Amino acid sequence: MQVLMKQTLTINQLFLLACNENEKEFFSRIKFKFGARQIENTSPSESVIKNILNYSRGLSVLKTKFTGNVKIILN
């Protein structure tokens, strides 16, 4: 059953939907297309967001004349 339903949206259509529609519209369309009511409340783990923010805080980019940009990550 699900296999038949999922065929109504290609990856490219989904991509365009995610890029061009506002968030509310995007979620209402994917709920409709996939019946995925739970997906709106799905978000990345807090630890992942922390990792990203810590990476950003620890990252220093040195712009050098001869070797280009040098990335240094400090703890």
Place this chain on the structure above:
Amino acid sequence: MKAHAESDKDLINRYISGDQICLEKIIYRHKNRVFAYILLLVKDKQLADDIFQDTFIKVINTIRNGSYQEEGKFIQWVMRIAHNLIIDHFRKSKRIPVFDNSNDDFDIFDTIKFTDASIEDKMITDQIHQDVRKLIEFLPPEQKEVLFMRHYSDMSFKDIAEQTDVSINTALGRMRYALINLRKLIEEKNVILTT
């Protein structure tokens, strides 16, 4: 459209100037949409977390390197990075299959998925499609009509509403009941619809 106090452009400019809070704001603003897109394609929460993390690591590297060109299309750019990482993941996993041997009854032929469906897979899929069609015949005519128009003719609900001379809400309602009734029929008749 939801109005944001600060535009993505402003937040990025402030982040470039060293305001780390702006990165947090921008991640929280777009995280659900980006994550939902990744999850819909990879269908694995942990993997989606990894790809989400890699996406924003790339975003940070590009911005901090000074390579990001602000054209008012921040979310489109982030989605493109996420999309490319998903494609990379599928390419790698196809090239390097991973086998789960945690089970004692492990049999390699249970886990290998060949690119092309085997004759057996095709037969099973055809059988599933036939079973679904038979079940649809048990539905009331108006529900059957909407279901066929939507899933077999790929018509929009707007077109279905026009064709059947009802409102879009009625068409949606009929579709909803068609699916509820189909699920009931699957349970009642004990039909297995998996490969």
